[in-house]
Structures are given as C-alpha cells and as structure tokens.
Amino acid sequence: MAPRTLFDKIWDSHVVETLPDSTAILYIDRHLVHEVTSPQAFEGLRLSGRRLRHPDATIAVVDHNVPTSDRTLPIEEADSRNQIETLERNVREFGVPYFPLLSARQGIVHVVGPEQGISLPGMTIVCGDSHTSTHGALGALAFGIGTSEVEHVMATQTILQKPAKNMKVVVEGQVGPGVTAKDIMLAIIGHIGTAGGTGHVIEFAGSAIRELDMAGRMTLCNMSIEAGARAGLVAPDETTFEYVRGRPFAPKGEAFDEAVAYWKTLASDEGAHYDRVVELRAEDITPVLTWGTSPETVIPVTGNVPDPAAEPDPSRRRQMQRMLDYMGLEAGQKIAGTPVDVVFIGSCTNSRIEDLRAAASIAAGRRVAPGVRAMIVPGSGIVKAQAEEEGLDKVFLEAGFEWREAGCSMCLGMNPDRLTPGQRCASTSNRNFEGRQGPGGRTHLLSPAMAAAAAVTGTLTDVRELI
Amino acid sequence: MDKFTVLTAIAAALPEENIDTDKIIPARFLKTTKRSGLGVHAFDGMRYRPDGSENPDFVLNQEPYRKAEILITYDNLGCGSSREHAPWALLDFGIRCVIAPSFADIFNNNCFKNGILPIALPREVCTQLMDDARQGANSRLTVDLARQVIIRPDGKEVPFDVDPLRKQLLLEGLDDIGQTLQHEKAITTFEERRAQAQPWIPHIVLD
Ligand code: SF4
Numbered sequence: 001m002a003p004r005t006l007f008d009k010i011w012d013s014h015v016v017e018t019l020p021d022s023t024a025i026l027y028i029d030r031h032l033v034h035e036v037t038s039p040q041a042f043e044g045l046r047l048s049g050r051r052l053r054h055p056d057a058t059i060a061v062v063d064h065n066v067p068t069s070d071r072t073l074p075i076e077e078a079d080s081r082n083q084i085e086t087l088e089r090n091v092r093e094f095g096v097p098y099f100p101l102l103s104a105r106q107g108i109v110h111v112v113g114p115e116q117g118i119s120l121p122g123m124t125i126v127c128g129d130s131h132t133s134t135h136g137a138l139g140a141l142a143f144g145i146g147t148s149e150v151e152h153v154m155a156t157q158t159i160l161q162k163p164a165k166n167m168k169v170v171v172e173g174q175v176g177p178g179v180t181a182k183d184i185m186l187a188i189i190g191h192i193g194t195a196g197g198t199g200h201v202i203e204f205a206g207s208a209i210r211e212l213d214m215a216g217r218m219t220l221c222n223m224s225i226e227a228g229a230r231a232g233l234v235a236p237d238e239t240t241f242e243y244v245r246g247r248p249f250a251p252k253g254e255a256f257d258e259a260v261a262y263w264k265t266l267a268s269d270e271g272a273h274y275d276r277v278v279e280l281r282a283e284d285i286t287p288v289l290t291w292g293t294s295p296e297t298v299i300p301v302t303g304n305v306p307d308p309a310a311e312p313d314p315s316r317r318r319q320m321q322r323m324l325d326y327m328g329l330e331a332g333q334k335i336a337g338t339p340v341d342v343v344f345i346g347s348c349t350n351s352r353i354e355d356l357r358a359a360a361s362i363a364a365g366r367r368v369a370p371g372v373r374a375m376i377v378p379g380s381g382i383v384k385a386q387a388e389e390e391g392l393d394k395v396f397l398e399a400g401f402e403w404r405e406a407g408c409s410m411c412l413g414m415n416p417d418r419l420t421p422g423q424r425c426a427s428t429s430n431r432n433f434e435g436r437q438g439p440g441g442r443t444h445l446l447s448p449a450m451a452a453a454a455a456v457t458g459t460l461t462d463v464r465e466l467i
Numbered sequence: 468m469d470k471f472t473v474l475t476a477i478a479a480a481l482p483e484e485n486i487d488t489d490k491i492i493p494a495r496f497l498k499t500t501k502r503s504g505l506g507v508h509a510f511d512g513m514r515y516r517p518d519g520s521e522n523p524d525f526v527l528n529q530e531p532y533r534k535a536e537i538l539i540t541y542d543n544l545g546c547g548s549s550r551e552h553a554p555w556a557l558l559d560f561g562i563r564c565v566i567a568p569s570f571a572d573i574f575n576n577n578c579f580k581n582g583i584l585p586i587a588l589p590r591e592v593c594t595q596l597m598d599d600a601r602q603g604a605n606s607r608l609t610v611d612l613a614r615q616v617i618i619r620p621d622g623k624e625v626p627f628d629v630d631p632l633r634k635q636l637l638l639e640g641l642d643d644i645g646q647t648l649q650h651e652k653a654i655t656t657f658e659e660r661r662a663q664a665q666p667w668i669p670h671i672v673l674d
Contacts, residue, residue: 016657017650021632025650027657029668037550039500050644056670065498079498086500097673118671130549130573144573146551148580148643156647158654162630194485195543198572228546230572255667262665294485315484315541412494433489433547435512 003269005166006235007201010141010266014124016158025158029123032109033060033096033150035087036414037128041151042090052094053157059118060091060098063108067416068377068404071101080415094154107380107406110134110348114218115382117247121236121263126153131348131430132231133224137217138244139236139266141201144225164230165275167200171208173282178464180287180358181216182350182428182447184208185223187285190298192278197229200276203268204234208282214243215354222349223430226295235267287463289426289446291335292323293434299335301450301462307331326434327442328422336460342425343368343455344437345448346377346404347411350428353386355448360395362452362466368400369458375402375417377409401455413438426454468582470640474563475609476536479526480597486540487547488574492556494548505552506559527560531604539566539596544585545574554581564610566617568593579633580643584612586627596625612638 004012016025031054038060045052052058065080067073075081084101091098099105105116110131113119121139126132130144149159169188189196202224209217217234224232234240241260244250251259286300299305308320308331324331329338345351345359356378368374376396378384384406387393393403410417411429413436419425421440428451429436432443444460453463489512496508514525521528527535538557544567545553554577557565563583568590570578578585588596599620600606609618612634617625636643661668 017653019632021630023630023632025647025653027654027661036497040502040551043500048644056672059671077498083498083500097671117669120668123668128549128551130547144549146549146554146573146577146580148551148577152644152647155644156651156654157658158647160643160647194546195569198543198569228543228571249669249671251667251669259665259667315482319484414494414497431489431547433487435493436489439493439495439512 003272005268005272005274006139006203006233006266007141007164007166008272010122010124011163023160023162026124026161027158028126028153029057030113030119030125031058031153032113032125032127032132033058034064034109034127034129035062035083036064037147038090038150039083039086040147041128041154042094044151045094045154050155052096052154055095055097057157058096059113060087060096061106061109061112062087062101064408064412064414066101066407068407068409069416071405077416104381104385107383108348108351108408110222111351111379111383114138114214115247115380117244117250120244120250120259121240122266126159130225131222133229134218134222134348136221136224136232137214137234138240139234139263141231141233143231164201165199166273167197167202167229167276167278168274169202169204170206170277170279171204171282172206172279173208175208175282175285178287178449178467179285180447180449181212181219183285183288185220186288186290186298186445188280189223189227189295190288191280192227194226194294194296195228197224197227200229201231201233202227202229204232209234210237213354214239215352218352219349223295226430236263287447287450289335289444289450289460290432291327291329291444292320293326293432294323295430295432295445297323301336301460303335305329305331305333305335328424336462338460339424339458340372340426340454340460341423342419343372343374343451344377344410344425344427344429345375345451346379346409347429348379349430350448351377351379351383353383355428356383356387356392359448359452360392362449362463363399363401363456364395366399366456368455372455372458373402374400374455375404375410377404378406380406399456410437412436413441426451426460468640468642471563471582471584471612471637473609473611474536475607476563477531477534478537478539478596478600478606478608479532479535480600481526481538481540482597484541485543485546488545488550488553489547491545491553492550497550497552502555503559505556506561509556509560531606534561536561537564537566537608537610538562539593539600541590541593542568544570546571549573551577551581554578554583558583566593566596579637582637582640584610584637586610586617588625588627592625
C-alpha cells in the first residue's frame with residue numbers, strides 16, 4: 001500500500017461506502033451536542049419520525065448560553081433559558097447522555113470531550129460547532145458540522161464528505177521563554193492567512209509540536225479553523241496515551257493496551273504525500289497578538305500596527321483601514337502599551353488547567369490594574385475543581401481577578417458576559433471578528449500568559465518583561 | 468427542501484472579502500430553536516444603524532435589491548463559525564444563490580443543504596457580474612443549474628462547476644438523510660465489522 005498520512009488512515013478506516021462522485025458515507029464515532037446548534041436537528045428528527053441511531057455514541061452539554069455566575073439562580077435571559085430547556089427535553093426524549101448545568105462535568109464541549117475520555121485517538125468526531133477541530137489534538141479526525149449534518153449524524157451515525165487535502169505544518173526547534181502554543185498557532189495563521197488551509201486537514205508536526213502537552217496541542221488544533229482548515233491533527237504519541245489513560249470513558253486495562261497498540265499504527269507513514277507543506281522555525285516565533293478583526297492580523301507584541309498606506313491592493317487597504325477604525329488604533333502605533341478595559345481568560349482555546357497555571361504564574365503576587373475587569377473562566381467544572389485544589393483560585397482572587405463558573409462566557413456575545421461598545425479586551429479566545437464578544441467590542445487575541453500580563457499592567461504588554 | 472432548477476432574479480453586489488458568519492448573522496440572534504424568521508437579522512450590523520433604523524447605504528436596503536435572490540461577494544464568503552443560521556438567515560431573506568471567488572468550507576456545505584446554490588467563479592468574473600448587479604431594475608441574472616450556466620442581462624453565458632451529487636439533490640429537492648438511509652445495510656455491516664475489530668471502543672453510558 002502506498003504510504004498514507006494520519007488523515008488518510010483515519011479516513012480510510014471510516015468509509016462505509018463511496019458514492020459515485022467520490023463523496024464518502026463516513027462513519028462517525030462520537031457526536032457532541034450542545035444547546036445552540038441542536039434544537040432544529042432534534043426538531044427535524046421528530047418531524048420525520050426518525051430515531052437517534054446511537055445515543056451511546058452521543059454526549060450533550062450546555063455551554064454557549066449559560067451564565068458563568070451563581071448556578072443555583074434561575075437563568076435570567078428568556079431565550080437562553082429556552083434553548084437550555086429545549087435541549088433538556090430533547091435529551092430526555094431521545095435518550096442522550098447529558099451533563100446538566102449543575103453537574104461537575106459540565107463545561108465547554110471541546111474541553112469536556114477530551115477530559116472525559118469521550119474523544120479518543122483514531123476516532124471520527126463531529127459537533128455542530130466549528131471548533132470541534134480541537135479534538136484533533138488527540139489524533140482524531142474532528143470537524144464542525146452544520147445543523148442539517150447534526151440531524152444527519154443523529155439519524156444515520158454518518159456524514160457525507162469528500163476527502164480533504166493533506167497539509168503539513170512543521171514547526172522545528174525550541175521556542176523561547178514566554179512563547180506558548182497560542183503564539184505558535186497565531187504565528188502560523190499570520191503566516192498562511194485565514195484561507196491558507198481551505199479544503200485541507202492540517203497535520204501539525206515537528207519537534208516544537210511534539211514538545212507540547214495536550215492542552216497546547218488542543219490550542220493549535222482548535223484554531224486550525226481560523227486558518228481555514230477543515231480540521232487539525234497531531235499524531236498520537238506517548239504524551240497522548242498518558243493523557244488518555246484513566247479518563248472516565250477511556251478503555252481500561254487490557255482494552256486500553258489493545259487500543260494503544262492500534263493508535264500507534266496511526267502516525268503518518270514515511271514518504272506520505274502532502275498537498276502543501278509549510279515550515280516555521282520555533283526560534284522565530286515571539287509572543288504575538290492580533291491588532292485587527294481577523295485572526296490573521298498577527299503581529300509580535302514588540303511590533304507596530306501596520307499602515308494601510310503600504311498595502312498595494314485597494315480593497316485590502318480599505319479593509320485594513322476599517323479594522324483600524326473599528327479597533328480604535330492608529331496606523332504605525334506601537335501595540336504594546338495600549339490600555340485594555342477587560343481581560344478574558346477562557347474559551348475552548350485556552351481554559352484548561354495548564355492555561356490557568358500559565359496565567360496564575362504571571363498573576364501571582366501582582367494586582368489587576370485599576371479600572372480593568374479581569375475574568376478567569378475555567379473550561380469545565382473539572383478544570384475549576386482541579387484549579388481550586390491547586391490553590392489557583394486564591395492566586396487569582398487575591399490579585400483581583402473574577403473566578404467564574406465554566407462555559408463559553410465572553411468568547412462570544414451570547415450569554416451575559418459581554419463587552420460593551422468600544423471596550424478593548426485582551427482575550428485568550430479564538431475569534432476577533434467585529435462584535436464577536438459583544439457589539440462594538442474590540443478583541444485582541446493572545447495567550448493566557450500575555451492576557452494575565454495585560455491584566456496586571458492594564459495595557460497590552462510583552463509577557464517576557466514579567467517572567 | 469425546495470427544488471433549485473432555474474432561477475431568474477435580482478442580483479445584489481456586496482464587494483467585500485471575508486464576509487464572516489458573524490456579519491451574516493450575529494451571534495446574539497442564534498438563540499432561536501427554529502429555522503425560520505432570521506431574515507430580518509441578516510447582515511444586521513451592516514443593515515441597521517445603532518439606533519435600529521435602516522442604513523440606506525447598505526445595498527439590501529435599496530430598491531430593487533430588497534428583493535435580491537442572488538448575492539455576489541468577493542473571497543472567502545461565510546468564513547467563521549459553522550452556524551447554519553447563516554444560510555437560514557440568507558434563505559429567509561430570500562437569497563437562493565451566492566456567487567463569490569471562494570467560500571468557507573462549512574458555509575459552502577450548509578448552503579447546499581438548505582437549497583442555496585453557491586457558485587465559485589474567478590474574481591474578474593465576479594466583478595463583471597457585480598457590474599451587472601449594479602444596473603438597478605435590470606440587474607437580473609438567470610442561473611440555470613441543469614445547464615450549469617449563468618445568463619447575464621446581455622445574454623452572455625457564464626459556465627460554472629458544481630458537484631454532480633449536490634446538483635442532483637438540489638434539482639430534486641431531496642433530503643440527504645433519506646438518501647443515506649438507502650445505504651443502511653452497509654452502515655450496519657460496517658458497525659458489526661468494527662465491533663469485532665475494535666471491541667475496545669467504549670459506549671457512552673451514564674450511571
Ligand atoms: S468557547 Fe467560544 S469558540 Fe469555543 S465552543 Fe464556546 S463559543 Fe465556540
């Protein structure tokens with residue numbers, strides 16, 4: 001057999017049938033469901049009298065709409081409450097396993113899946129959410145789907161897909177101090193652009209990637225979608241196996257060993273073909289952040305905001321100017337030192353225990369700058385409990401951060417955590433689109449350590465000055 | 468799903484790149500549990516001023532483009548989230564066909580699944596069609612899916628590519644699930660084979 005990539009192997013092992021035009025009926029191992037993109041799918045099943053084929057391959061959780069304040073209080077926003085109650089009715093009717101709001105296991109769907117051992121290497125995983133790519137960090141083929149596809153998976157446990165192209169992003173070398181997985185990923189997106197991965201599945205490789213822990217790999221794969229890719233992948237290795245071992249829904253004992261033996265066969269073969277290869281040197285990557293309203297507007301924290309006048313293409317020039325106006329920035333200004341109003345540490349990109357530790361290491365012994373609202377939103381109840389066991393909550397609270405309940409929170413303006421117009425936010429989330437964190441809000445994407453640095457200095461700051 | 472065969476309709480030009488799904492339908496409108504009724508919020512941020520009044524400069528607020536059924540943009544239309552609310556909002560507004568040099572993958576898929584035809588054409592061609600779309604009452608294009616051509620107001624034809632399976636489903640107005648369930652035997656066989664080969668794959672059962 002010709003040498004195959006990790007993607008090819010997972011793909012091949014899940015094709016049920018190939019239709020005449022090369023569309024595959026692809027078998028799905030895990031279907032993650034949340035309250036925003038599922039109601040119309042359940043409604044569709046009900047209307048057509050169809051059943052859910054595999055409730056035991058499905059897990060539901062509430063995350064997008066939930067308040068991150070006191071959970072024992074009723075949910076104030078009527079339409080949020082309605083979506084949550086609709087999900088609860090649906091999971092009961094269709095028999096779907098569900099972590100309710102008051103469960104310790106509740107959290108952001110992309111934090112919960114890996115954490116519970118529900119997402120495993122070699123699997124195909126889908127969810128009605130673009131950041132499903134996160135689970136690719138385990139060496140699983142994971143992608144976001146639309147609500148019609150959610151319904152399709154519910155009814156058939158398959159989706160219709162054409163094979164993606166293979167892309168490899170190689171990062172060799174060792175990153176410098178203060179440079180995290182988030183910086184690596186933002187640097188990659190800055191390099192290839194938000195359409196750079198269109199039609200491809202990106203496999204991340206190279207020594208700098210191998211060095212990353214699972215949380216870091218999840219950060220990378222999470223933002224593959226911001227690079228335009230269908231999914232991101234990291235080949236499963238010892239780091240992966242150790243992460244998976246002992247998770248509640250992972251195989252146990254002999255079954256685990258059998259699984260590992262299989263997972264070890266998944267790595268891309270020597271000489272496998274990639275349609276596109278991009279290489280970066282880890283040493284060239286510095287702490288970075290975004291200045292504009294597209295994730296590709298990445299600059300080093302030591303850099304200056306670009307000048308649209310230097311852009312030859314008129315439509316791009318106009319777009320840059322519009323971003324500057326929206327963001328309230330001047331062409332050419334130094335980005336460091338720009339005052340922030342809000343700091344948000346959370347989201348499926350950066351809300352795992354490792355992220356909170358990184359932020360706490362900067363926050364420890366310092367104070368949030370006057371006038372800055374700084375929020376820590378753990379990715380799940382389990383992350384929150386772990387952080388409290390390690391005393392991180394105290395570090396944050398003493399420094400003047402808010403310590404909140406798990407959910408998507410200020411990653412998107414869908415729950416009570418929102419920016420007000422004109423507010424500038426240093427955010428560890430993945431999207432800086434206009435209005436994403438609330439109408440008129442201004443988002444700078446950066447790493448948890450950089451976000452913590454912004455909180456304690458009150459400005460966008462090079463975290464290396466605080467290490 | 469409504470069939471898509473031949474569409475003759477007003478086309479509107481929105482000459483921008485990277486129109487993301489938050490622009491098509493901002494996240495705060497995703498709280499619905501229904502598919503319909505999102506049309507009034509389509510392009511909310513561009514279409515309405517902060518006080519809620521219509522922005523007269525926005526093309527879809529102008530005649531005859533309020534009745535546009537074809538939308539032409541530049542690269543990477545529909546980037547951003549996977550929300551199907553984006554095509555639902557377009558469809559509810561009345562859009563049945565989107566034309567751009569490129570589309571974000573998930574958005575492209577979601578369009579087909581909701582009876583909207585996305586057509587990818589080179590940027591120069593999109594620019595020409597945008598010129599057609601600026602002719603007010605004469606901004607009608609005809610999209611003939613069976614023949615895979617767009618007929619411009621001057622009668623010239625622009626051919627386009629479309630995936631044959633997708634085309635068939637659109638022409639027949641067929642739902643994907645019904646089609647896949649015709650292969651149910653193969654799915655069951657696959658499941659049995661896999662349960663033997665990889666018996667360690669856990670079931671998710673809560674106690
Ligand atoms: S944290 Fe943000 S990106 Fe992640 S699932 Fe929630 S809303 Fe989507």
